[in-house]
Amino acid sequence: MTNTNDTRPHMPLGLAQRGYTGVIQHLSAREAGSALSDIELESRLIELGFVEGARVEVLHEGLVGRDPIAVRVDSITIAVRRREAMAIIVA
Amino acid sequence: MELPLLHLALVGTPNSGKTSLFNALTGSRQKVANYPGVTVERKEGFFVTPQGRQVSVVDLPGTYSLRGRSPDEEITRDFVLGKASGETVPDLVLCVADSTNLRLTIRLLLELKRTGRPMVLVLNMFDIAARRGITVDVERLAKELGLPVVTSIAVRKGGTADLLKLTDEISARLAAEAEANSWRALSVSELRATQREADRIIADCVSLPARPDTWTARIDAVVLHPVGGLIVLTLILFVMFQAVFAWAQPAMDLLKSGFDAFGEFVQATLPDGLLQSFLQNGVISGVGSVIVFLPQIILIFLFILLLEDFGYMARAAFLMDRIMGGAGLHGRAFIPLLSSFACAIPGIMATRVIDNKRDRLTTILIAPLMTCSARIPVYTLIISAFIPARDVWGFINLQGLVMFGLYVAGITSALVVSFLIKFFMLRDYAPAPFMLELPDYKMPRLKSIAIGIYTRAKMFLVRAGTTIFSMMVLIWFLASFPQPPAGATEPAIDFSLAAMIGKALEPLLAPVGFNWQIAVALIPGMAAREVAVAALGTVYAIEGGKEAAEQIGQVLATKWSLATALSMLAWYIFAPQCASTLAVIRRETGSWTWMAVTFFYMLVLAYAASLLTYNVAVALGAG
Ligand SMILES: Nc1nc2c(ncn2[C@@H]2O[C@H](COP(=O)(O)OP(=O)(O)OP(=O)(O)O)[C@@H](O)[C@H]2O)c(=O)[nH]1
Numbered sequence: 191m192t193n194t195n196d197t198r199p200h201m202p203l204g205l206a207q208r209g210y211t212g213v214i215q216h217l218s219a220r221e222a223g224s225a226l227s228d229i230e231l232e233s234r235l236i237e238l239g240f241v242e243g244a245r246v247e248v249l250h251e252g253l254v255g256r257d258p259i260a261v262r263v264d265s266i267t268i269a270v271r272r273r274e275a276m277a278i279i280v281a
Numbered sequence: 282m283e284l285p286l287l288h289l290a291l292v293g294t295p296n297s298g299k300t301s302l303f304n305a306l307t308g309s310r311q312k313v314a315n316y317p318g319v320t321v322e323r324k325e326g327f328f329v330t331p332q333g334r335q336v337s338v339v340d341l342p343g344t345y346s347l348r349g350r351s352p353d354e355e356i357t358r359d360f361v362l363g364k365a366s367g368e369t370v371p372d373l374v375l376c377v378a379d380s381t382n383l384r385l386t387i388r389l390l391l392e393l394k395r396t397g398r399p400m401v402l403v404l405n406m407f408d409i410a411a412r413r414g415i416t417v418d419v420e421r422l423a424k425e426l427g428l429p430v431v432t433s434i435a436v437r438k439g440g441t442a443d444l445l446k447l448t449d450e451i452s453a454r455l456a457a458e459a460e461a462n463s464w465r466a467l468s469v470s471e472l473r474a475t476q477r478e479a480d481r482i483i484a485d486c487v488s489l490p491a492r493p494d495t496w497t498a499r500i501d502a503v504v505l506h507p508v509g510g511l512i513v514l515t516l517i518l519f520v521m522f523q524a525v526f527a528w529a530q531p532a533m534d535l536l537k538s539g540f541d542a543f544g545e546f547v548q549a550t551l552p553d554g555l556l557q558s559f560l561q562n563g564v565i566s567g568v569g570s571v572i573v574f575l576p577q578i579i580l581i582f583l584f585i586l587l588l589e590d591f592g593y594m595a596r597a598a599f600l601m602d603r604i605m606g607g608a609g610l611h612g613r614a615f616i617p618l619l620s621s622f623a624c625a626i627p628g629i630m631a632t633r634v635i636d637n638k639r640d641r642l643t644t645i646l647i648a649p650l651m652t653c654s655a656r657i658p659v660y661t662l663i664i665s666a667f668i669p670a671r672d673v674w675g676f677i678n679l680q681g682l683v684m685f686g687l688y689v690a691g692i693t694s695a696l697v698v699s700f701l702i703k704f705f706m707l708r709d710y711a712p713a714p715f716m717l718e719l720p721d722y723k724m725p726r727l728k729s730i731a732i733g734i735y736t737r738a739k740m741f742l743v744r745a746g747t748t749i750f751s752m753m754v755l756i757w758f759l760a761s762f763p764q765p766p767a768g769a770t771e772p773a774i775d776f777s778l779a780a781m782i783g784k785a786l787e788p789l790l791a792p793v794g795f796n797w798q799i800a801v802a803l804i805p806g807m808a809a810r811e812v813a814v815a816a817l818g819t820v821y822a823i824e825g826g827k828e829a830a831e832q833i834g835q836v837l838a839t840k841w842s843l844a845t846a847l848s849m850l851a852w853y854i855f856a857p858q859c860a861s862t863l864a865v866i867r868r869e870t871g872s873w874t875w876m877a878v879t880f881f882y883m884l885v886l887a888y889a890a891s892l893l894t895y896n897v898a899v900a901l902g903a904g
């Protein structure tokens with residue numbers, strides 16, 4: 191697993207399109223604007239396996255506002271809303 | 282010396298097979314299904330190990346951490362930490378993992394280790410892992426983690442043999458092992474560090490082929506397609522409600538003619554009198570008219586169980602999240618609401634997985650508006666008496682279509698109520714996040730479906746034999762006494778207590794088109810919705826005298842106007858006629874207020890809907 195991927199710009203997973211694959215660089219809860227506190231949101235994301243270095247792939251998106259998204263995180267699939275996915279910075 | 286009872290607890294991430302393991306060990310039949318958050322209660326069971334040690338094992342709701350974010354996770358946290366009042370802390374914690382997906386469980390396990398409880402890691406679903414070509418170096422994993430590791434297949438006979446053997450070995454040396462509890466909520470950096478540690482251990486001990494479940498990917502390509510997925514979901518629901526009406530008919534006809542024959546037999550063999558009237562009018566026309574609906578109830582449960590076991594429920598929640606969000610509902614509310622089609626009680630219990638208090642309360646308040654299976658007898662009875670059984674557009678049964686319409690009316694009103702709650706009560710509301718694991722699909726297991734249906738059918742029959750039966754005895758009594766004076770020419774029931782009560786209430790219900798017989802049926806119908814059908818059966822059977830050997834449906838068709846029938850259907854979309862649901866709302870919200878709010882808002886809606894339906898129908902000439 192690598193944390194750095196210099197060839198691609200960093201972006202929040204919340205902006206990724208269907209089919210996007212990448213590696214989590216860091217979490218930044220402050221930018222997400224979620225109803226949860228920063229610490230709570232970050233804890234929950236980590237508990238679902240969103241940690242630095244994990245491979246992610248956007249498998250599916252919903253109809254309304256293409257939200258929520260179904261994300262493959264290593265070996266499991268998690269559904270999250272784009273709002274919370276903004277806290278996950280990938281490249 | 283008799284050894285003391287050994288206390289085990291099953292802890293693990295959601296959907297890892299804890300309840301399956303619990304059932305395999307204890308022979309229980311707790312609910313198992315393929316989505317996260319099935320178990321929301323603590324359940325204790327007992328078994329004896331091969332070497333004769335008595336064991337108590339507790340099944341707990343799944344959780345990703347001990348932080349306890351939602352009511353179900355709090356149950357697990359409190360039990361593991363020994364905070365639950367009057368509970369002993371477990372002697373041994375069985376940390377149950379889905380072997381195909383170890384990352385989150387190993388992290389949880391590292392956190393659990395801090396509680397100082399002796400622990401075992403159970404690598405469950407080992408059959409699936411083997412099939413996917415995942416290999417685990419069990420010995421090395423045990424060494425890295427510093428605790429025993431055992432594999433298991435909870436759903437296969439003998440799949441827990443290794444675990445039983447290990448329990449015996451460990452129980453011999455347990456007392457020495459317990460350590461002090463040093464657990465406290467992990468900080469973000471500690472969490473991150475434990476996940477890193479877990480990932481390192483997994484990298485060392487587990488080899489994963491780069492082969493995700495291709496079936497799941499293929500099915501999801503259709504089922505989670507933004508547009509196609511919603512079409513599939515609508516189709517599934519439509520087929521479900523059509524089927525309840527169309528497919529159950531032959532079995533229902535069979536039951537019906539069985540009860541008819543039985544009634545005639547009673548009438549022919551017993552002498553005229555009270556006993557004959559009690560058996561024929563009270564028991565057979567009353568309770569029998571409810572039991573006839575068993576096939577429909579079984580069918581609706583079959584559909585829901587299949588969807589649950591297959592793994593579709595979490596997908597439906599994903600598809601509906603934003604759509605329900607428009608009405609102020611959380612995506613996680615979808616599964617509780619869909620199970621409320623079977624019965625609102627498990628539906629309301631299932632809202633424990635919703636962590637946000639407001640989201641949970643809204644879901645609880647509208648769950649009783651979902652058309653539960655107890656309404657099916659009422660709907661079916663009235664529809665088959667008043668709606669012609671013809672096909673529209675060649676293939677859709679008109680009666681099924683009306684039934685579907687009633688379901689849609691229930692769903693729509695639930696969404697409107699939820700929207701109003703959000704609009705008036707919770708205006709400063711920021712949407713709580715939706716995060717849900719989508720498990721791989723699994724072939725539904727015949728055995729667990731069969732058990733699910735058996736449990737439900739038994740519950741329905743027991744209810745028919747207890748609640749409904751006792752209500753029937755009461756109705757029969759009220760409708761039979763006092764007996765008419767000698768020489769009276771009117772039907773005997775006109776002199777009875779039931780008629781007096783019904784006629785006293787009639788003015789209140791006349792505006793919605795209900796006659797006094799319906800008024801009589803509605804009161805015991807507060808106990809359970811199906812009772813109304815049975816009560817109508819009894820009241821009209823007694824009123825009709827001997828000739829009323831005919832079906833209650835045919836009687837209604839001659840006694841009610843179409844407007845009354847439609848008004849009754851509208852009433853039942855909303856009416857809060859279920860004492861057990863109200864009791865569960867009171868327990869789950871911990872407040873009498875919310876129970877009263879539910880009762881009154883539903884009653885008001887019921888009256889308003891009936892009033893409107895009746896008057897519109899009369900104006901259109903259906904009076
Ligand atoms: N093939 C296979 N399937 C299993 C095994 N154990 C459980 N399952 C299936 O996995 C799914 C989840 O099982 P449950 O026992 O409900 O899981 P749980 O851990 O109690 O889930 P929650 O109560 O939601 O936390 C069900 O569909 C089971 O049939 C196993 O060893 N092998």
Ligand SMILES: [Mg+2]
Nearest residue numbers: 299300319320
């Ligand atoms: Mg369970």
